[in-house]
Structures are given as structure tokens and as C-alpha cells.
Amino acid sequence: DTAVSQTPKYLVTQMGNDKSIKCEQNLGHDTMYWYKQDSKKFLKIMFSYNNKELIINETVPNRFSPKSPDKAHLNLHINSLELGDSAVYFCASSQGRTGTDTQYFGPGTRLTVL
């Protein structure tokens, strides 16, 4: 059973398009995250939700909008895609909302903007 799943696994699109990435966790966790991993493998948090409430909102362009319909799902919508948005986006979840809770990661979505 997949604990944290993401769709799609690969996403290739043109500049200016709007796209969404979906994440689901079946671990019963209360907190979910979006991370961005760039081409140099540097990993940085973007957003975090706890029980559908936004608790971490990093300085990212407002073209990126997360949405959590329920605590098992966290989606990421990106408007007006740019070349620099090309990266691997990881979803993660944890039981609690503190940084001491272990985070479990999904397989990633590789976004390529042409």
C-alpha cells in the first residue's frame, strides 16, 4: 500500500499553462507539506497544512496555490508556468505539526516547463 502518493509522476507542459499536482496520504496524518527540489537536489519547503489549515507559507510566487480539501489530500495548483518552475515537487505528511515529527515523502512529481 502506498502511504503518500502523488499524481502525476511526470508533467511536461508549455510556459504560461496552468497545472495541478495532487497528493494523498493514507497514514491518517494531520499535517501535509509541499517541497520543491531543484536541479541541484536542494530541497526546500513551500507550504504546510495541518487539518486543512495553512501553517507554513514560504516566500513563493503567488502563482503557486495549495489547497487541502481534507486532511488526507493536499493539492498544488500552479498558474502561468515559467521555465524556473521546472523541478521535482514532493508531497510529505506527518502525524503532528511540529518539526520533531517524522515526515514521510511521496515519490515526487517531475515538472518540466518548456
Added chain:
Amino acid sequence: AQSVAQPEDQVNVAEGNPLTVKCTYSVSGNPYLFWYVQYPNRGLQFLLKYITGDNLVKGSYGFEAEFNKSQTSFHLKKPSALVSDSALYFCAVRDAGTDKLIFGTGTRLQVFP
């Protein structure tokens, strides 16, 4: 600001030999430290974490890490490396002010047969 450093971009080791992947940290307050592994085209997998207690933390796949407060280090170790251990390893520290995880830049471990 909290930070974590992985001084080696790559570590090469022969199969069967012990391996060490280095990590040093800088935090205010108690450190909460993590190791994750990323296999090619995969997500990060949790290996182990230090919250409090014994300085030697045992984790998944035979890995362990030694917390050293005086040296502000949390090196990852394994007594006998396997070719299948070849992957990208990330150290992370909790930022006490924001509760975010701050990741290091990663160390690529290459185990040669």
C-alpha cells in the same frame, strides 16, 4: 538561524567497508536531527532521527548515527556498506522558531563492488 551542513558532495566506499556520511548543525536550543535517503527517481525515505536520549541512534537498513553535542555533529554510519546503499543522503535539522525542517545539500554515496 538554524542550519545544517554536509561538507562532502560525494563519498566513495568499497563494498564491505564501513561508511560515514558527515553532518554538522547549528541551532539555538535543543537540536532535533534527521537523516533521509533518496534513491534515484524516488522520494525521500526516513532513516533515523535524534530527539533526545542516547547519542547513538539506530535506524533502518543497518544505519546508525552518532550525536555529538560538543562537535555539533550527527554523522551517519554503517559498519559494512552494500552496493545497494548507493544513493543521495540528506541530513536535516528542525528550525525551532518555525518548526520547519531545514535540509542539507545532500551527500551522494557511491559504494563500489
